Amino acid sequence: MADPIVRVDDLVVSFPSRTSKTPVEVISGADLTVERGSCVVIIGPSGCGKSTILSCIAGLTPYAGGSITVDGDRVDGPDDHSSVVFQHASLLPWRTVLGNVEFGLESRRQIPKKEIRARAMEAIEAVGLAGYEDHHPHQISGGMQQRVNLARAFAVRAPLTLMDEPFGALDALTKELMQDELIRLMSMVSSSTVFITHDIREAIYLGDKILVMSARPGTIIAEFDSPFGADRTRAMTEDRR
Numbered sequence: 001m002a003d004p005i006v007r008v009d010d011l012v013v014s015f016p017s018r019t020s021k022t023p024v025e026v027i028s029g030a031d032l033t034v035e036r037g038s039c040v041v042i043i044g045p046s047g048c049g050k051s052t053i054l055s056c057i058a059g060l061t062p063y064a065g066g067s068i069t070v071d072g073d074r075v076d077g078p079d080d081h082s083s084v085v086f087q088h089a090s091l092l093p094w095r096t097v098l099g100n101v102e103f104g105l106e107s108r109r110q111i112p113k114k115e116i117r118a119r120a121m122e123a124i125e126a127v128g129l130a131g132y133e134d135h136h137p138h139q140i141s142g143g144m145q146q147r148v149n150l151a152r153a154f155a156v157r158a159p160l161t162l163m164d165e166p167f168g169a170l171d172a173l174t175k176e177l178m179q180d181e182l183i184r185l186m187s188m189v190s191s192s193t194v195f196i197t198h199d200i201r202e203a204i205y206l207g208d209k210i211l212v213m214s215a216r217p218g219t220i221i222a223e224f225d226s227p228f229g230a231d232r233t234r235a236m237t238e239d240r241r
C-alpha cells in the first residue's frame with residue numbers, strides 16, 4: 001500500500017491545568033493513519049480531544065510526545081501541507097467572496113496574481129457560487145458563507161484538508177447539500193481529508209474510515225470502514241440528486 005498522507009504515532013498532548021501545577025493530559029497515546037485520497041472522520045463526545053488532534057496535525061498546537069508526519073514531513077509548526085476549515089467561516093467582512101477565496105491563496109508561497117484569480121474563480125464555481133464573486137459576506141446566507149469557506153480551503157490545493165465540524169452550525173437541509181458539495185469537491189481535487197463531527201450519520205456518509213475517540217483516556221478506541229466508502233460518489237449522484 002502507498003505511504004499514508006498522515007501518520008500519527010502515540011500522540012500525547014497536555015495543557016496547563018487551571019487548578020493544579022500538573023498539566024492535564026488531553027490526548028494520551030493516539031494513533032491514526034490517513035491513506036492518500038481518502039476521507040477519515042473522527043467522531044467522539046464533546047471535549048474528548050478531536051479539535052486538539054486536528055490542530056496538532058495542522059501544526060497549530062504543540063504536542064508533548066509521539067510523532068506526526070504529513071506527506072512525509074514531520075509536523076512541528078504551521079506548514080503548507082494542509083488547509084483547515086473551522087465551524088465558523090470567519091470570512092473577512094471587508095472583502096468580497098472573491099477576495100476572501102483569494103486571501104487563502106495570497107498567504108501561501110508565491111503564486112502569481114493571475115493564477116490566484118483563476119484558481120479562486122474555479123473554486124467559487126465548484127461550490128456553486130458563480131455570480132456571487134462581488135458580494136460581501138453579510139450579503140449572503142450562512143450556508144453560502146460556509147461554501148466560501150470550503151472554496152477558500154480547496155483553492156489552495158493542499159495535499160491535506162482538515163475540517164473541524166464545518167457544518168455544525170448549519171440547518172439540516174443546508175447541511176445535507178453541503179455534505180454532497182464536499183463529496184464532489186473531494187473527488188474533484190482528490191484531496192485527502194480529516195473531518196471531525198459528532199454526528200454519526202454525517203460520519204458514515206462522508207467517511208471512508210471512521211475513528212471513534214473517547215475522553216478518558218483521550219485516545220482512538222475504535223475504527224471501522226464506512227459502508228458507503230468507496231461507493232459514495234455513485235450513491236450521491238444516483239440516489240440523492
Ligand code: ADP
Nearest residue numbers: 015016026044045046047048049050051052053
Ligand atoms: P473536542 O474538539 O473533542 O470537543 P477539544 O480538543 O476541543 O475537544 O478539547 C479537549 C480537552 O482539552 C477539553 O477538556 C478542553 O477543555 C481542553 N483544551 C482544549 N484546548 C485547550 C487549551 N488551549 N488550553 C487548555 N485546555 C484546552
Ligand code: MG
Nearest residue numbers: 050051052164
Ligand atoms: Mg472541537
